[in-house]
């Protein structure tokens with residue numbers, strides 16, 4: 565069993581930044597990195613809007629920099645997954661990988677969010693066999709081929725433009741007749757000749773072939789909601805980019821969540837429904853969800869944890 569003044573759960577921009585501030589406040593934070601060290605930025609490509617990188621920078625490189633800075637300031641970063649928490653009394657009890665117990669005076673939850681899926685049965689069948697939620701991870705398998713990207717937000721448009729460089733053709737399937745992505749991303753898509761936008765369309769099935777253990781996607785069936793027509797796009801890969809789900813299951817209902825599963829924090833604060841437990845980054849932010857806003861809330865959480873301990 566280990567004790568700490570501040571346990572940080574999660575390692576995206578929020579977690580690492582919380583580590584920087586908590587270290588500088590002499591809280592000697594321990595940070596548990598989770599399943600995807602570095603968080604969602606590690607599966608993105610070029611990031612143009614993170615301050616300090618005037619020429620843009622790859623997501624993984626930015627996260628490497630923030631991690632290094634966090635370690636240099638004193639954050640004790642450990643690999644592992646928090647599998648259970650007990651917030652019923654202080655110090656809070658957190659279990660990592662079902663075995664290692666940490667007793668923490670304060671906890672900062674910065675677990676972020678994971679990809680949301682369409683919920684089709686065939687999507688499950690072909691996940692890893694042509695269905696993916698990460699173009700930078702899997703795009704290379706589809707070099708020179710035709711693929712579809714589903715979604716109308718920044719992620720979908722970014723994935724489509726990334727894939728357009730590798731693939732022969734990219735269908736961008738969106739359920740409405742306008743994108744919610746930023747205007748700059750939209751322009752990039754409209755300027756890319758091998759992206760075809762399929763408007764007003766919802767995927768109804770991933771079409772594929774199964775031969776024993778061998779499975780391959782051959783198409784994406786879509787329904788046009790305005791024209792009430794059905795079509796199958798002939799693609800070898802389908803990239804689902806329809807948003808994210810906050811990672812809160814491990815909390816076991818001990819922290820107040822909103823209807824979408826985001827942690828509820830007090831106005832202008834990172835304080836959660838449990839005194840001494842703070843939340844930062846995408847796990848508590850259904851509105852902005854930017855790396856820079858996540859980093860900023862990690863900073864706030866560490867400052868609030870420090871003030872909480874001082875007031876005790």
Ligand code: NDP
Nearest residue numbers: 715716717718719720722739740744805806807808852853
């Ligand atoms: P968003 O929530 O912004 O977009 C999700 C998209 O998926 C929407 O277009 C939505 O449609 C569509 N969608 C949702 N559910 C379904 C469904 N069941 N079937 C079909 N389509 C569906 O998520 P993103 O991941 O794109 O972005 C999250 C945040 O991260 C945003 O704030 C974004 O700005 C930010 N981001 C910023 C980047 C950057 O600045 N470089 C890069 C990537 C993300 P509808 O529009 O109809 O609701």
